Amino acid sequence: MINPAKLEEIAKQITNNMPQGVKNLADTLEGKTKQAIQNKLAEMDFVTREEFDIQSQVLIRTREKLTELESKVASLEQQLNSAQNKPVE
Structure with a gap:
């Protein structure tokens, strides 16, 4: 394999x-390309890794809250059904 330092020296x-x-x-072309x-990339509206992690x-x-609320709703529905099915005294 070719030594990267040697390649750098040749390029210089x-x-x-x-x-x-x-x-x-070359400098102008490099600057314009960058x-x-x-x-x-700015037009593509990417987010940073930090923003992604925060949103995750x-x-x-x-x-977690949705699961908790679904459980509460199911419990309330069960209570409501039980109350509706009780005979009136």
Whole structure:
């Protein structure tokens, strides 16, 4: 396998031997490419990992509350059915 440090050294040598106009063009192209990628990523409306984790925790708590409320509703329905089925004295 090729040593990454050696590849970096070769890349630097090539860059150092390029004419200044080509270096400027490469820098400009790199900057514009980065800007275009950043703009497209911003348009995609991604969330950070932290925001995702926070929303995941909110969802877990919401599911727990929903389960608890479903249980309470079932209990109340059972009480209501029992009260309706009792004979009136």
